[in-house]
Amino acid sequence: MNKFETLSDFWALVVEVWNQGAFGYDVGTILTALGVFLLFMAFRGLFTRFVLSRMHRWAEKTTNEVDDAIVDALKPPIRFIPVVMGIFFALSIFEFEGDGLELAGLVNRTLVVFTLFWILYSLAKPLGDLMQKGANFLTSEMIEWVAKALRIAFVLIGAAAILEIWGIEVGPLIAGLGLFGVAVALGAQDLFKNLIAGLFVIGERRLHTGDWILVDGVVEGTVESVGFRTTMVRRFDKAPVYVPNTKLADSALTNFSRMTYRRIRWNIGLTYDTSAAQLRAIRDAIAHYIETNDEFVKPVETSTFVRIDQFSASSIDLFLYCFTRTTDWLEWLEVKEELLLKIKEIVEENGASFAFPSQSLYIESLPGDPGDSTKASL
Incomplete structure (x- = not known):
């Protein structure tokens, strides 16, 4: 056999393989279908680059943030649409018959249903954000729960629709899982x-x-x-x-x-050598400071008072009860600090001093001096 006959046999083999291809379709048909699919993939890239990018820039120019959220949410499922179209037109290249035609139809319908419910699933969150702006009677937590429930519902309904497409009846399946569901419910109380x-x-x-x-x-x-x-x-x-x-x-x-105001409640202890006039002056000065300072709630709005309260073990106590307008913790600390410094100034200006815990010890007599009594302060 000469080399020309060998080349002829090799070419015949190539033509035979080309014509037989795989699964009963020639290589040319397979390459054509692959080319159609790749063409849609290229269209997907161009669509994303020009159309979706333009939509995103347009949404950014508006003052409303909901449209930005909608565009961002729809971008993944929209980019999947050319994939679905590519598979549909690629499968149409093959002239399926019988079971092959039925299988191709099932695949196409499944992809379409999947894409539609993916879009609905993605829209649930931005629609919840839109409801938060428009529905004053619903709290943000309620709307968040509704959005989550919708997403779960879309997943379940979409899965049921796909199962129905493939001939799996959902009703009997749910009934068959009834006993299992009861067991799960008991364990998930x-x-x-x-x-x-x-x-x-x-x-x-x-x-x-x-x-x-x-x-x-x-x-x-x-x-x-x-x-x-x-x-x-x-x-x-x-x-x-x-x-x-x-x-x-x-x-x-x-x-x-949800505090309306924030409370300050103090017992201010002064030494027992503070005179009645000094106590009145200190009390009135503290009350005047609170009543004239806009950081504090006025007495006509809520209970606010400074009163000489009681004789304690080692001090005469002034009871201070007032409210700040701010409920922010850091701002409240600042207002409270200013009040404390002001009280310190008032007490010092009136010649009084703050008390500290102390005790007095009385000694009736000492050894060698029975007639004297001595008092010692501790």
């Missing part, structure tokens, strides 16, 4: 308790994200998020605490962020 408790906490508007709360014996800190089962509270040492919602619903909860 705490989960449902916390879910219901979370609904009560949000419905009663006990707290909002950013509130400073205290639950005795549980946690004190700032609320960061309210979940289906737990609420995340960040303590002041920055450690996160995940509190079961039943703890928030069943325990006494103090929400410091």
